[in-house]
Amino acid sequence: MSRDDWxxxxxxxxxxxxxxxVLVVSLLIVVIDNTVLNIALPTIQKDLQASAAELxxxxxxxxxxxxALLFTWGVLGDRIGRxxxxxxxxxxxxxxxxxxxxxxxxxxxIGFRALMGVGGAAVLxxxxxxxxxxxxxxxxxxxxxxxxxxxxxxxxxGPVLGGLLLQxxxxxxxxxxxxxxxxxxxxxxxVLIGLLGIWRIVPESxxxxxxxxxxxxxxxxxxxxxxxxxGIIEASQTLSWTALSVLGPMLAGIAILALFIWVEAKGSHRxxxxxxxxxxxxxxxxxxxxxxxxxxxxxxxxxPFYLQILRGYDTLTAxxxxxPFAIGQIFAAPQSARLVLRFGYRGVMTTGLSLVGxxxxxxxxxxxxxxxxxxxxxxFIFGLGMGSVIAPASTVMQNxxxxxxxxxxxxxxxxxxxxxxxxxxxxxGTILATQYSQRVAGALDGLPADVPEAARQAASNSIxxxxxxxxxxxxxxxxxGALDAVRTGAYDAFxxxxxxxxxxxxxxxxxxxxxVVFLLPKITPPRxxxxxxxxxxxxxxxxxxxxxxxxxxxxxxxxxxxxx
Numbered sequence: 001m002s003r004d005d006w007x008x009x010x011x012x013x014x015x016x017x018x019x020x021x022v023l024v025v026s027l028l029i030v031v032i033d034n035t036v037l038n039i040a041l042p043t044i045q046k047d048l049q050a051s052a053a054e055l056x057x058x059x060x061x062x063x064x065x066x067x068a069l070l071f072t073w074g075v076l077g078d079r080i081g082r083x084x085x086x087x088x089x090x091x092x093x094x095x096x097x098x099x100x101x102x103x104x105x106x107x108x109x110i111g112f113r114a115l116m117g118v119g120g121a122a123v124l125x126x127x128x129x130x131x132x133x134x135x136x137x138x139x140x141x142x143x144x145x146x147x148x149x150x151x152x153x154x155x156x157x158g159p160v161l162g163g164l165l166l167q168x169x170x171x172x173x174x175x176x177x178x179x180x181x182x183x184x185x186x187x188x189x190x191v192l193i194g195l196l197g198i199w200r201i202v203p204e205s206x207x208x209x210x211x212x213x214x215x216x217x218x219x220x221x222x223x224x225x226x227x228x229x230x231g232i233i234e235a236s237q238t239l240s241w242t243a244l245s246v247l248g249p250m251l252a253g254i255a256i257l258a259l260f261i262w263v264e265a266k267g268s269h270r271x272x273x274x275x276x277x278x279x280x281x282x283x284x285x286x287x288x289x290x291x292x293x294x295x296x297x298x299x300x301x302x303x304p305f306y307l308q309i310l311r312g313y314d315t316l317t318a319x320x321x322x323x324p325f326a327i328g329q330i331f332a333a334p335q336s337a338r339l340v341l342r343f344g345y346r347g348v349m350t351t352g353l354s355l356v357g358x359x360x361x362x363x364x365x366x367x368x369x370x371x372x373x374x375x376x377x378x379x380f381i382f383g384l385g386m387g388s389v390i391a392p393a394s395t396v397m398q399n400x401x402x403x404x405x406x407x408x409x410x411x412x413x414x415x416x417x418x419x420x421x422x423x424x425x426x427x428x429g430t431i432l433a434t435q436y437s438q439r440v441a442g443a444l445d446g447l448p449a450d451v452p453e454a455a456r457q458a459a460s461n462s463i464x465x466x467x468x469x470x471x472x473x474x475x476x477x478x479x480x481g482a483l484d485a486v487r488t489g490a491y492d493a494f495x496x497x498x499x500x501x502x503x504x505x506x507x508x509x510x511x512x513x514x515x516v517v518f519l520l521p522k523i524t525p526p527r528x529x530x531x532x533x534x535x536x537x538x539x540x541x542x543x544x545x546x547x548x549x550x551x552x553x554x555x556x557x558x559x560x561x562x563x564x
Contacts, residue, residue: 035158089122163319328383443489
């Protein structure tokens, strides 16, 4: 079958499932990298003497650049070829990973993480765009379910892999001079495997009528997002949400982002296609998955500190605790396409969001003595919920896109979703830091006066510095009882603060569930025509309720064009 034949026959590429496996390998590094870093955060903070704000920036510098460049790489893929863009992105990602491994200061790590975001931004939308091109509509749900399941597996594989590398840091120390550099170097062999598979079987595809690059939109989005996130993270330093250094950047960022949306809505060669949001199915699905990612990003930022510092688990054991999340998502995501056929998109997505919300409430009850089995069960429920949201929501959004704009269109959903993740890390991280600093102050008051102020300040900013503070207090002559009281007070302060963040996440997920229940339209999943013979009867009510959402999207766009 020639290229033109499989593009126009409706049967999809003959090697589409092999292509999907290669794309999944390429995607793994983008997802694994973030979760590997999360499990390494306590180690990195100790080694680089990083503040809580610098830790958040080490994550968000990647996500911000990643989110801002997604639509630009999507347009470049439409223009020069998606396969080429995928290869370029993987090479940049590998080079930046090596640079991160040798970082000696928080600033270096943050900068090279941003460079990793440049490469990662080329990978995620391109893989989804190629899936949309090589799979026919009736198989995309199953393919995207497998894609989403791989994302879930990578979310948990990252902490396990990171924990294993941190548990045996000898070769990392030998190569990079630190205990954590291997969590970045591991990206290199995965990239090489992905590049080999791409070269052998992934077909080239592009838009025959590509649009121009949107440089103004790129600048506005980067500046606006950076200012907004900077203001949020600054609150963790000022311990006030109303300080001028917090409100100023936040309001400026919101204003610039509003200008960005206006420019994109009016532009003749927009890459962030605002018109997509006029389709209710697309807008609601994107809202659901974005708010779910907000909760996911916040939880994965907080939990490593609970597991490693409060529970005293080594890095490998802490990483293994994330496996139930992966198992839940791997189970739910591929099954979601079948469940959608029976219960509909609204039923499956609402159930998934409800499970995520319930897991948040469960985590808000976790204490020092809580059975680890209960914690692992909550992780499993969390994974089930995420798998039941991401796959069907992504399928809805991809099926409203014309094939020729698959790259730029998939970039829109991934951009907004990644912004949700960045906001999740920034907001949850800042709430955690501000609440902890306020609550731990009382526990620190009982320390001897000659304990160094630097040690006190570090301990008030992060739970990681508690052990170093106790050493200083012991050297200053503090009695054992006072040391135990400080440790207990610090742990209680962290637990209470983390519980508050889980309630925030629960509220966000509840809003997402309500949006899906009341606003998601009735959508009938695409089916292969051969499954329903032309002369077979179809229930009249089902025919009336069926929504061809690709046609609906085209009609809405045409109507909007006439109104303008």
